[in-house]
Amino acid sequence: MIRAAIIGATGYTGAELMRILLFHPAVELVAITSESSIEQRACQHYPALSGLTDLRFEANNPEKLAPQIDVAFLALPHAEAMEAAVDYLQRGVRVIDLSADFRLNSPQLYEQVYGRKHIAPQLLAKSAYGLTELNREAVTNTDLVANPGCYPTCVLLSLAPLFQQQLAADPIIIDAKSGVTGAGKKLNTRTQFAEANEGLSPYGVGGHRHQPEMVQELAKLGGYAPEVVFTPHLLPLSRGMQSTSYVPLTAGVSRQQVVEGYQQFCENEPFLHFLGEDIFPNVRDVRGSNNCLVGIHVDKECRRAIVIAVIDNLVKGASGAAVQNMNLMFNYPEEEGLRGIFQVL
Amino acid sequence: MIRAAIIGATGYTGAELMRILLFHPAVELVAITSESSIEQRACQHYPALSGLTDLRFEANNPEKLAPQIDVAFLALPHAEAMEAAVDYLQRGVRVIDLSADFRLNSPQLYEQVYGRKHIAPQLLAKSAYGLTELNREAVTNTDLVANPGCYPTCVLLSLAPLFQQQLAADPIIIDAKSGVTGAGKKLNTRTQFAEANEGLSPYGVGGHRHQPEMVQELAKLGGYAPEVVFTPHLLPLSRGMQSTSYVPLTAGVSRQQVVEGYQQFCENEPFLHFLGEDIFPNVRDVRGSNNCLVGIHVDKECRRAIVIAVIDNLVKGASGAAVQNMNLMFNYPEEEGLRGIFQVL
Amino acid sequence: MIRAAIIGATGYTGAELMRILLFHPAVELVAITSESSIEQRACQHYPALSGLTDLRFEANNPEKLAPQIDVAFLALPHAEAMEAAVDYLQRGVRVIDLSADFRLNSPQLYEQVYGRKHIAPQLLAKSAYGLTELNREAVTNTDLVANPGCYPTCVLLSLAPLFQQQLAADPIIIDAKSGVTGAGKKLNTRTQFAEANEGLSPYGVGGHRHQPEMVQELAKLGGYAPEVVFTPHLLPLSRGMQSTSYVPLTAGVSRQQVVEGYQQFCENEPFLHFLGEDIFPNVRDVRGSNNCLVGIHVDKECRRAIVIAVIDNLVKGASGAAVQNMNLMFNYPEEEGLRGIFQVL
Amino acid sequence: MIRAAIIGATGYTGAELMRILLFHPAVELVAITSESSIEQRACQHYPALSGLTDLRFEANNPEKLAPQIDVAFLALPHAEAMEAAVDYLQRGVRVIDLSADFRLNSPQLYEQVYGRKHIAPQLLAKSAYGLTELNREAVTNTDLVANPGCYPTCVLLSLAPLFQQQLAADPIIIDAKSGVTGAGKKLNTRTQFAEANEGLSPYGVGGHRHQPEMVQELAKLGGYAPEVVFTPHLLPLSRGMQSTSYVPLTAGVSRQQVVEGYQQFCENEPFLHFLGEDIFPNVRDVRGSNNCLVGIHVDKECRRAIVIAVIDNLVKGASGAAVQNMNLMFNYPEEEGLRGIFQVL
Structure with missing residues (x-):
């Protein structure tokens, strides 16, 4: 125990x-x-x-x-x-x-x-950067895990297949959306029900704290520090987070390369699910779960991929990932305690 | 002006x-x-x-x-x-x-x-108690209007036809529901989005401050101070308020008396609308407006009426009623400035 | 298995x-x-x-x-x-x-x-009426369980302590509220987002199908068929159900009798939790779980109890209760598979 | 009349x-x-x-x-x-x-x-394309107005200052979000409360019908048909629409040029409000109104503008704009009947 x-x-x-x-x-x-x-x-x-x-x-x-x-x-x-x-x-x-x-x-x-x-x-x-899927060895062998930010988790897991295989150029536009629990429990006018309900607003435009974290990790994956434009928005939902990333593809990349890149990256991952080309996830579908769901669109000329990913900011974006890391650190199966915690509705 | x-x-x-x-x-x-x-x-x-x-x-x-x-x-x-x-x-x-x-x-x-x-x-x-429909003369002739509480407005307007005509016995059970703006703008854990969303909870059970106000005014209408059991609940909506009142009818009352009581009470009122027997209002239908909508059910034996009323807590329950009173105080038509402020959707 | x-x-x-x-x-x-x-x-x-x-x-x-x-x-x-x-x-x-x-x-x-x-x-x-807590023997020994309706579950579990001990008189007013999944998945104007959001409306006033089911079971508990006035309302939340019941107490009942009745009824029940006198549950607190939370208020003169209960209509009000019954039918611990399925937020 | x-x-x-x-x-x-x-x-x-x-x-x-x-x-x-x-x-x-x-x-x-x-x-x-602010003469003199799509309205009004002054290069990434009334009143699983609530999902990725309309009109303003990548998302709110546009600036553009472009474009417009540099609108702030609110961010090197605009899809995005056009066609003041229809909360 x-x-x-x-x-x-x-x-x-x-x-x-x-x-x-x-x-x-x-x-x-x-x-x-x-x-x-x-x-x-x-x-x-x-x-x-x-x-x-x-x-x-x-x-x-x-x-x-x-x-x-x-x-x-x-x-x-x-x-x-x-x-x-x-x-x-x-x-x-x-x-x-x-x-x-x-x-x-x-x-x-x-x-x-x-x-x-x-x-x-x-x-x-x-310390080990605890984005488990990308860092299993380091996590297994450390005493100190830095659990990733929720936005970086969503973005890095969904862009890793492009960066690991050198398919992504820049600048990368990331338009992200998060429910109110992302702001924590501290009292705040902005997250009062009567202010957040029926609302949608951007924040941290041009300077959110999670942007340098993304660039740092994308650079490790792709070998260069890409220009990342990151705009988060606050949504009237309790949980959940989504990123829509617009990624220029490097010259000569084929659609098949991109699609297979995602398939291969996700196929043995217990918590990553590639829905396929032109099938996109709803943030509802990960509530309470440690899953990250990803869908992509590649334009006709293979010049750009639109990558859409969802996580539950409190689970895969925080506490679930922390437990996933704990499982590795103590040599338990990575999924232990994390599979039955989802919501269907 | x-x-x-x-x-x-x-x-x-x-x-x-x-x-x-x-x-x-x-x-x-x-x-x-x-x-x-x-x-x-x-x-x-x-x-x-x-x-x-x-x-x-x-x-x-x-x-x-x-x-x-x-x-x-x-x-x-x-x-x-x-x-x-x-x-x-x-x-x-x-x-x-x-x-x-x-x-x-x-x-x-x-x-x-x-x-x-x-x-x-x-x-x-x-001071004049500013429930306009029940108190026009006093409001017209005063320098100081006490604008009624939101719950008393909803309850009194919907029970007045029964009390004015001595059709109501007691105890009266009033189960009421309100959106979060009823709690005001002050920061509050309970009205944070992540706490109020997907929630419903009672408050002030057995001792809400609006209960004595209701009894005071019902007594003026009906000639006796009825026993009123009042339970408000907090709902995940921004605006709006509803009351479901369970009222014993006095012996010998006929269905027709009750229905006609409501029809007569509402027919010349610009902001009161009796939807009819067994037609009930939705709190959505008064958003942004100064209306109070009422529907009733009378049981087969005419022993009890269920009276359901809705208002917008910020309009008819507060600011709209205040302007309605101002119109009377300054000899303008009661509806001036109050008719075009509603939301259909 | x-x-x-x-x-x-x-x-x-x-x-x-x-x-x-x-x-x-x-x-x-x-x-x-x-x-x-x-x-x-x-x-x-x-x-x-x-x-x-x-x-x-x-x-x-x-x-x-x-x-x-x-x-x-x-x-x-x-x-x-x-x-x-x-x-x-x-x-x-x-x-x-x-x-x-x-x-x-x-x-x-x-x-x-x-x-x-x-x-x-x-x-x-x-067939056995599958309100497990009240009917364990019959459920254990049957081949056919009739899983109770969601409203009856919420009401019966919260009124059972009063009826079993003959503390409840009538008429009983039950004002209930439910989220939209209670209406099922069939397409319906009323449950479209733009119609249900920012809305609240009663339905089945004076004649909901769950009322006879409640009376049938209360009669088994209390030895007489009480008059039950039941008014459900549709709320803008996905899951969850609440009942606020106004119950006249029989003459001579003491506050202590009522409170102890609830404590004793709930103390060994894995899924029933009595929060105490004047502590009331929020419907949020049972999302995803098989719990039923109950709080009560007794008026000063011990003439009336207000009983407030919450369940998740899809779990304790349907699928969770069904699994609880299955556990009994196949001689597994009643809680098997049902304890870790809740949501904190 | x-x-x-x-x-x-x-x-x-x-x-x-x-x-x-x-x-x-x-x-x-x-x-x-x-x-x-x-x-x-x-x-x-x-x-x-x-x-x-x-x-x-x-x-x-x-x-x-x-x-x-x-x-x-x-x-x-x-x-x-x-x-x-x-x-x-x-x-x-x-x-x-x-x-x-x-x-x-x-x-x-x-x-x-x-x-x-x-x-x-x-x-x-x-026919005249009824984006009033950009087309007053044509609207005034026609018998047939084509009222613009809601997304094109939001996007065109917020990008016009850049295009009219030739400050915008391409490709332009437009990440847009809309409430459920944008989908109309027809019954739809996707817009049922239990499916839309706590949800967020993209649709029409890579091929939404409003994209050609945007390109057609941007070409008229800027003199060239830009590449526009447009991704709309469905949000859990009843009304409202937002666009976050990522626009490359043409070489040599100064921050002052951009900011002044917006100030000048909006200053005499009754329904357009430029909030300023790094002040961004919330979709809540236009509910029920015919306003379009715009805020911008320009990066340090003046290579890219992020333009964020909000409208009420049912008002400025549809019915309000239609009435604004009617006012012009019949020689009434453009704002007639449209100023007092907003919601503060």
């Missing part, structure tokens, strides 16, 4: 981790922490958990918790996460960080994008 | 007043106040107003504003409203108060229900 | 059965039928199933299917279901019927309520 | 025309037609109209109606519309066609895009 704790369990990704870990056959969820809800029962906060757990929130006390756990999931805000990571790693606990603190390889870039100095730049080199 | 100001114009009822007053043919909207948004333009706050007004929010300064206006609409929180009412009334400005401060006739009851002492109990006697 | 088939698997309850049965550790889902989608893969119809099953829809052929299965779940329209029940039962296959065909004990009442003659009245006597 | 009829008034654009025309100070709405709802009152179909009109649907009989009206609004499906246009024009009635039948200048292109032969190619030359 893997003994696990969720550090910062009252937010949306923390709650989603509870949903998954409580029914993971190889996990014992030992502790959940929250500074604001100490002593409260998890099911008071999330009544959906009624009858499923007696856990209570406690303070994050690494000294006390470290001896009891094998892995700590950090569902904390940026900056708080890197402190907690240091605390747990030095006490021999493996760490899966759902924040952005270990995603960017360069401390300079981190400082530029997130506006603060990185306190543990030495750990950046040791 | 009626010169008007909206005191507290950034909230939802204030915004809705702007929508109506800017296109009211007899109104000049002179000022809008907001302590938190001074100097900001209304259309920055509510971009739907782009191109429609150049008004900017200013501080609430009765000394400065009173000489420029004939009427002040108070869209303020309880307690703040009664202070502002005193300020404007003593400077000769008529007041339409959208808060609860002047709705209850007894200062003792006010203190009990709203938890604070009333600062102007002498004004309670002078 | 229990070998199962879903007869009529393209509708919403059929789809929900797939979600549950595909991950039930003791079930092999052998066949799914649909006359309109023969040969299509389940995951074409419901892309959420991508990667989870290769099943294809086939025609409902009892002769062919009966030898391969132990149990048939009938997710068919009324009337079609009773024919299929006969077909499978006479071939030795156990039947769990999700339609209304075997819920009413009297063929006369069935004809009156559903407008057609019952073709197998002799089976009515053999 | 302009005497008007709506031909095909039960659909969503027909209903929206009723909302606007019933309160237009210069219009008498003489007749509404619908083959499926003859003799029914408009307010039975759309209860929001209760108390606002006694009109009943009648058959479309040009012989009978032509003498009574000055203008016919055709809210009919493609192909039916061109027949009706011929019928009314030859009887001396002006026609505003909300279908696609007269939008494309070339009958060959029409046949290719809409799959049928055009029955009145001679009228294509006489």
Whole structure:
């Protein structure tokens, strides 16, 4: 059994981790922490958990918790996460960080994008970027996983077949859309029902924090740092995320190459599903699941591919991917605890 | 022309007043106040107003504003409203108060229900309860209108035909449902999109503040204070409110009496529409409008009526009713500025 | 292993059965039928199933299917279901019927309520009413389960503690609300997004088909047939159902009796959760789960209880309850396959 | 007074025309037609109209109606519309066609895009493309207006400043999003609440019918036919439409040129509002109104503009634009009847 704790369990990704870990056959969820809800029962906060757990929130006390756990999931805000990571790693606990603190390889870039100095730049080199499908070996052999951002997950999984095979030129236009849980649980006028309902608006136009993360990883795949124009939009749905990517193809690429690239990339992947040419996914179809569904359109002259992908931002875009990484780190089957968690309707 | 100001114009009822007053043919909207948004333009706050007004929010300064206006609409929180009412009334400005401060006739009851002492109990006697359809003479002749609560508006308009004609016994069960704008614009976990969407929950069970207001007014209509059990529920829609009332009928009442009671009560009312026996309204059908739609079911033995009514909580339940009252106070046709504001879809 | 088939698997309850049965550790889902989608893969119809099953829809052929299965779940329209029940039962296959065909004990009442003659009245006597919590022995020992209606499930589970202990008088007012999947998958103007969104409307006022079913079962619990006034409403949410019941208490009942009645009734039930006095459930909190959450309010004088309950209409109100019954029929733990299927958000 | 009829008034654009025309100070709405709802009152179909009109649907009989009206609004499906246009024009009635039948200048292109032969190619030359802001003279002097498609309206109004001043190169990527009323009132699985809610999906990828219309009009503005890649998506909202356009700028263009281009283009337009550089509109902010709001981002090197625009698909994208055109055709102020129809919330 893997003994696990969720550090910062009252937010949306923390709650989603509870949903998954409580029914993971190889996990014992030992502790959940929250500074604001100490002593409260998890099911008071999330009544959906009624009858499923007696856990209570406690303070994050690494000294006390470290001896009891094998892995700590950090569902904390940026900056708080890197402190907690240091605390747990030095006490021999493996760490899966759902924040952005270990995603960017360069401390300079981190400082530029997130506006603060990185306190543990030495750990950046040791950490594995936890986009499982693209990084299995590193994830398996690390003590510190940087769980990817939700937008990068959706984009990278759906563009990897083009970049790995050098089929993609640039500039790449990525028009993305996300439900409101992507903004987290913090109170916000923009995510109040009466403001978000019947609404749609872009944000971070020309400068979203996930853009450098995408470029960093696409460069590893394709051998060059492409120009990426990334525009996210806020949608009136609770969960789910979609990216529509417009990718120029390199000269001479054939339709068959592109289609087969996707087929091969996805065929042995438990959570990636290529729907086919001109069949496109609906964000509904991944609610609650760890799946990423992809469809593509290639224009007549094979000059451009339109790649459309969907994930659940809270599962494959956060907590599900974290558990997928945990499975690898502890030598369990990658799908353990993650297959039966989907919604049909 | 009626010169008007909206005191507290950034909230939802204030915004809705702007929508109506800017296109009211007899109104000049002179000022809008907001302590938190001074100097900001209304259309920055509510971009739907782009191109429609150049008004900017200013501080609430009765000394400065009173000489420029004939009427002040108070869209303020309880307690703040009664202070502002005193300020404007003593400077000769008529007041339409959208808060609860002047709705209850007894200062003792006010203190009990709203938890604070009333600062102007002498004004309670002078104020008119602004449920226009039931109180035209008083509204026409007052300087201070207490605009009714949204739930009481929906309930009283739909039960008045039974009470006025002594057809209703008690206890009366009222199961009501409201969209999230009923909770106002203040940030609130409960009204965050991810919490309200796909949700439905009761609140104030057994003790909602609007219950005593209903009883007070039903007693005036029917000659006795009925037992009223009132349970409101929060719904995932932006606007709109519905009440399903279960009313025991007094002995010997005939179906025809009930149906004709509704027909007669509604037939000359511009904003009340009786759909008929066993035809029921949808809350959609009053969005943006000042209408109240009513349908009824009477059981076979004529022992009980089920009365279902809908209003838009922000219009007939607040700002529209306020303008309807203003029309009467200034001797304009009651419907002026209120007929073309509805949504079909 | 229990070998199962879903007869009529393209509708919403059929789809929900797939979600549950595909991950039930003791079930092999052998066949799914649909006359309109023969040969299509389940995951074409419901892309959420991508990667989870290769099943294809086939025609409902009892002769062919009966030898391969132990149990048939009938997710068919009324009337079609009773024919299929006969077909499978006479071939030795156990039947769990999700339609209304075997819920009413009297063929006369069935004809009156559903407008057609019952073709197998002799089976009515053999069938067990599948409200598991109230009927375990009968369910365990039958070959034919009549799965309860969604509204009766919500109402009966939440009123049983009062009726079993003779604490409830009548008339009982039940104001209920349901999301749109309750209306099934058939195309319908009323359930089109643009008509249902931002809407709320009652239906079946004074004559809904689930009312006689409630009265029949309450009479078994309480020893008398209470007067039940039942008004359902359609809500703009996909899943979920709530009932707010107003129940007169019999003379002399104490608050403690009522509260303890609920505590005792729920304490050993895996899927029933009594939140406590004056703590009320949100319909969100049971999405995807087989739980029923209940909260109550008792008025000061102990004359009336307000009982508020929520279920997911597709799970505890249909497919989840069906699987719970199957577990009993085949001597598996009642919760098998049903605990990890909930949504926190 | 302009005497008007709506031909095909039960659909969503027909209903929206009723909302606007019933309160237009210069219009008498003489007749509404619908083959499926003859003799029914408009307010039975759309209860929001209760108390606002006694009109009943009648058959479309040009012989009978032509003498009574000055203008016919055709809210009919493609192909039916061109027949009706011929019928009314030859009887001396002006026609505003909300279908696609007269939008494309070339009958060959029409046949290719809409799959049928055009029955009145001679009228294509006489018709005016009713994107009012770009075509005032033609609209004023025609008897036949081809009201633009909703997507072309949103895209053309927001790209016109770039094309008119030759600032735009290609290819242009247009990622657009629309609420469900864009799909019309016809029953459709895809627009059922339970399918559209919590969903987002692309459609017409690589081949939507509105793309040739956009290219045709952009060519008139810019002097060349740009490559336009257009991908619309279906969103879970009732009204509203947004386009995010990625436009390469021609070499040497300065940021100031772009910004001033938008300022100048919009400054005297009653319904176009340029929010400014890096201020972006929310689709909520145009609900019910005839406004088009636009915001832009220009990248650091002035190589690309991101142009984001919103309209209400039923108003500026259909019925509002039709009335705006009518105003011009009959020499009324362009804004008549169109300013007070918006929603703030």
